[in-house]
Amino acid sequence: MTGHPHLRSVRKAVGYVVHEGRLLVFTHNHVPIEAAGVQVPAGTIEPGETPEEAVIREVREETGMQTRVVRALGVDHYDVWPSKPEIHERHFFQLELLDDTPPRERWIAGEEHPSHGGAAQTWTCWWAPLENAHVLCAGFGARLGELQPK
Secondary structure, three states: OOOOOOOEEEEEEEEEEEEEEEEEEEOOOOHHHHHHEOOEEEEEEOOOOHHHHHHHHHHHHHOOOEEEEEEEEEEEEEOOOOOEEEEEEEEEEEEEEEEOOOOOEEEEEOOOOOOOOOOEEEEEEEHHHHHHHHEEEEOOOHHHHHHOOO
């Protein structure tokens, strides 16, 4: 899996929320795009939580959107070194919106009290056409080919 035996393994859930041929993405407002890139909702699977529960929670926390899992897309491993001394075991899911209300085109979301501590964080969310989803950073695009556009 990796040539770095000192890296710890962290379980993550990654959500591809698809709506009308577009993918929910975001960029951090106070971190340069060169450092954080374009991302999809994702985060650590908490103890006692299933990957499916984690991805729904992460999408809600990071974007405010209520979703449901359409299907699991598989698991990949991503070496985050040298950014962090971690290997991410990423569980990928396709999700859809629960609500029939048309989503906003672009909005600000964030965490007033991030789980890792520190200052409040905000990011800008928007809907990217699926054909532009290749711009995702840090291996987040690993399972895009598995999507079934709705």
